[in-house]
Amino acid sequence: MPSVTQPVAASPRTVDPPVRRWLTLAVVSVSLLVVGLDTTVLNVALPTFVGELGASTSQLQWIVDSYALMSGSLVLFCGSLADRLGRKWIFMSGLALFTAASVVAAYAGSVTALILARGVMGVGEALIMPATLAVIGNVFPRGAERTKAIGIWSAAVGVGTVIGPMVGGWLLSHYWWGSVFLINLPIGIAGLTAAALLVRDSRAPESGRLDPAGALLSVLAVASVLWAVIEGPDRGWRSPAVLAAFAAGVLLLTAFVAWQRRAASPMLPVRIFRHRALASGDLLVLLGAFALIGTLFVAVQHFQFVLGYSAGQTGIRLGPAALALLVAGPLAGVLAPRLGMRTVSAAGLALLSGSAAVLATTGPAEGYGRALVSMLLLGAGAGFVITVTSDAIVGSLPEKDLGVGSATNSAAIQLGAATGVAVMGSLLSDRYRSGLDDLSAPVPENLLESAKESVGTALALAERIPGEAGTSFADAARRAFVDGMGPAMFAGAGVTAAGMLLALVLTPSRNADATGIPPQKDSS
Structure with a gap:
């Protein structure tokens, strides 16, 4: 493709009227809310897939992970496409693909079809995420207004992630399992219509060949x-x-x-990582996603299997995290120009560390009150970290690198989320299994081995054991799970505590500029 010398949209010095800027933000934020929601909505639907589709444990894992694998591996390439082909059109293409694949997933008749549909949805997310952040970077001028806009953008991403189990639980309580995907259809259609009318296209002013x-x-x-x-x-x-x-x-x-x-x-100019704000922002948002998604993974199981809440009740009890994030994202947009990236990101990681520490020290007999504190800290910390790092990344970049640079943010979030679930889930599982091995009461060997798959399986098996023995086995499984929460959540607390120190050491100081971003030295 020949070098483009006439960009589709005006240069970043041409600014849209305020009303159109904020309408553009509303369009991309609502679309991102659905994408974030779909990241976690399946957490409460997985047991349903076992009964309805006969999914095995391995297949359940790939229903979730096919999405993350496709999105994470393609996001850098999709970001470069947005810079070269037009951010509006890449965003709309991703939203259309995501919506269509959601409908296919809703009516999937087999596990294989569902896994494939989820993978295509991941491709859609890879097209959507970097394009939306690049659109905001192009539409809003540098400074406090852009920081506030990215605060709202990050709140949409985070709130969607946190309310996923809530929405999924409510839908499963009222409709069939396909509704957790079909909800994307009306929002996707509305988003495409609004984007076609309101979002201005832009591309890199000197984009080269693919x-x-x-x-x-x-x-x-x-x-x-x-x-x-x-x-x-x-x-x-x-x-x-x-x-x-x-x-x-x-x-x-x-x-x-x-x-x-x-x-x-x-595709990804290595020179962009010379910007300290971008390099440190990618690292810190990776650590933040590690804690956010890993903690949600553990908390959902704790609420359902230890505290005994239904899917819908679990979603409601995750609500405080969503509300805290909804407040913290825009608040970080206000605080960042005053306090700088260093202070706000360190504070956010400290809150995430506190959230994990609260769950790590939770005992088997403690109720929701302690978990509520953890959820509030989780939402507030995630809102601070996602907002300030995303703003730093976008603010570090020249116009021609907005798409692919924004994609580094999305890739860091995906890698952090996958690593958080893998590491924290692995630590939880190891301690849980060893806890079952230490049972004093005799349990048939075949039941014990099956129970080690998950606490949900153990509770189902306990119902088959008559009398007091079944109750004792269920209590033992819950205790083993809570014991496993300790090392898992301490890992999250340690990672984010280390991230807080890295934020204080690596990120630019407040006097670099109003948002803590170093002056532009890129000669491009």
Whole structure:
């Protein structure tokens, strides 16, 4: 494709009227709310797939992970497409694909069809996420207004993620399982219509040719690492397949960086990582996503299996996290210009660490009150971290790199989320299994081995054991799960505490500029 010298949209110095800017933000934020929701809506629907579709444990994992694998591995390439082909059209293409695949998923007649549909939805998200952030970076001028806009953008991402189990639980209480996907249809159609009318297109003013070699290397590198992270808990972190995938990811990533340094029109210009705000922002949002998604993964199970809430009741009890995030995202947009990226991101990571620590020290007999504190801290911390890091990343970039630079943010979130679930889930599972091994009461060996798959399975099996023995086995399984929460959540607390220190050391100081972003030194 020849070099583009006449951009579709005006340069970033041409600013839309205020009303149109905020309408544009509303369109992309509502679309992102659905994308964020779909990341976690399946958490409460997985048991239903066992009964309705006969899904195995491995298939359940891939219903969730096919989405993350496709989205995470393709997002950098899709970000580069947005810069070259037009951010509005890439966003609309992704939303159309996501909506259509949601309908297919809703009416899937087999597990295989559902896994494939979820993978296509992941491709849609890869097209949507970087394009929306780049659209905001292009429409809003640098400064406090853009920071506030990104605060709302990050709140939409985070709130969608947190309310996913809430919406899923309500839908499953009233409709069939396909409704958790079909809800995307009206919102997707409305979003496409509004985007066509309101969102202005833009692309990089000097976009070059596509970089197919760089795209292939990036997809394979990220896919290898994500596959290893996803499969590590089941196959074992030291299994030959997992180690080989990690090694392949490192080698492919090295080859990708080397190619990007020499390519005439690189997909991901390595020079953008010279901006401290972008490099530190990607690292910090990865750590924040590790804690946010990992904590939600554990909390949903704790609410349902230990505290005994239904799917709908579990969703309601996650609501405070969504409300806290809805407040914290825009609040971070107000505080960042005054306090700087360093202070706000460190505060957010400290709140996330506190949230994990509260759950880590929760006992088997404690009720929802302690978990409520954790949920409030979780939402507030996520809102601070996502907002300030996303703003720093966008603010670091020249116009021609907005799409692919924004994609580094999305890739970091995906990798952090997958790693959080894998690591925290693995620690939880290991301690839970060892807790069942230490049972003093005799339990049939075949039941014990099945119970080790999950606490949900153990509780179902306990109902088959008559009398007091069944009650004792269920109580033991709950205690083993709560014991497993300790190392899992302490891992989340430790990671985010380390992230807080990194934020204080690595991020630019407040006097770099109003948002804590260093002055532009890029000569491009």
